[in-house]
Amino acid sequence: SKPKKLFTLVFVYDDHKRRLLLGLKKRGFGSGKYNGFGGKVEANESIKNAAIRELSEECGLNVRETAVELGDGCDDNGLTFSGINFFNFVDNPIVFEVHIFKVAYSNVKGIVTESDEMRPQWFGYDEIPYDQMWPDDRHWFPSLFKKDVTFTGCYVFESIETDILLEKDLREEKRL
Ligand code: 6U4
Ligand code: NA
Ligand code: NA
Secondary structure (H helix, E strand, O other): OOOEEEEEEEEEHHHHHHHHEEEEEOOOOOOOOOOEEEEEEEOOOOHHHHHHHHHHHHHHHHOOOOOOOOOOOEEOOOOOEEEEEEEEOOOOEEEEEEEEEEEEHHHHEOOOOOOOOOOEEEEEEEOOOOOOOOOOOOHHHHHHOOOEEEEEEEEOOOOOOOOOEEEEEEEEEEEE
């Protein structure tokens, strides 16, 4: 099978103010695009711990040990697994496997802080800047916000150098 690379992506949402925290990526892969916070899972690190670490490193927010507000499908600390996206590139054998989580703003502590990698910015739920995001995002974002499902997405890009999306597939599974 093809070599896989594991990544995380975390979205902080605030239902009280109906806004979502995104970060403008300042360097490296996907620079110039808004996205959640995340990165590569390191050796000997759980996916969940990688998600928590990257959120902290990139925007200064720390997931609490115990959630203040519990929601559908969330763990004790308030982090909710939302889905997995697989990204294939026609010109490259590597497959990106991105594990996506969400967490309520009430369940994180710390002050939103710009990092070398990301410039954080809040967006109203009706003002998500899809034109400045990866082209797959508008396809799976609706699933990210559904409370009772998780999702699996499969996307094929023309190249690892461009963001031309050739194929897309999305399935939702009911949460147990
Ligand atoms: P370094 O440079 O080592 O600090 P690291 O933070 O580990 O990098 P990075 O930022 O390169 O990793 O990770 C890429 C991020 O972009 C991951 O969170 C996954 C995400 N990502 C990659 N392709 C994506 C796509 N098509 N759509 C999307 N997120 C994508 O929404
Ligand atoms: Na990153
Ligand atoms: Na990183």
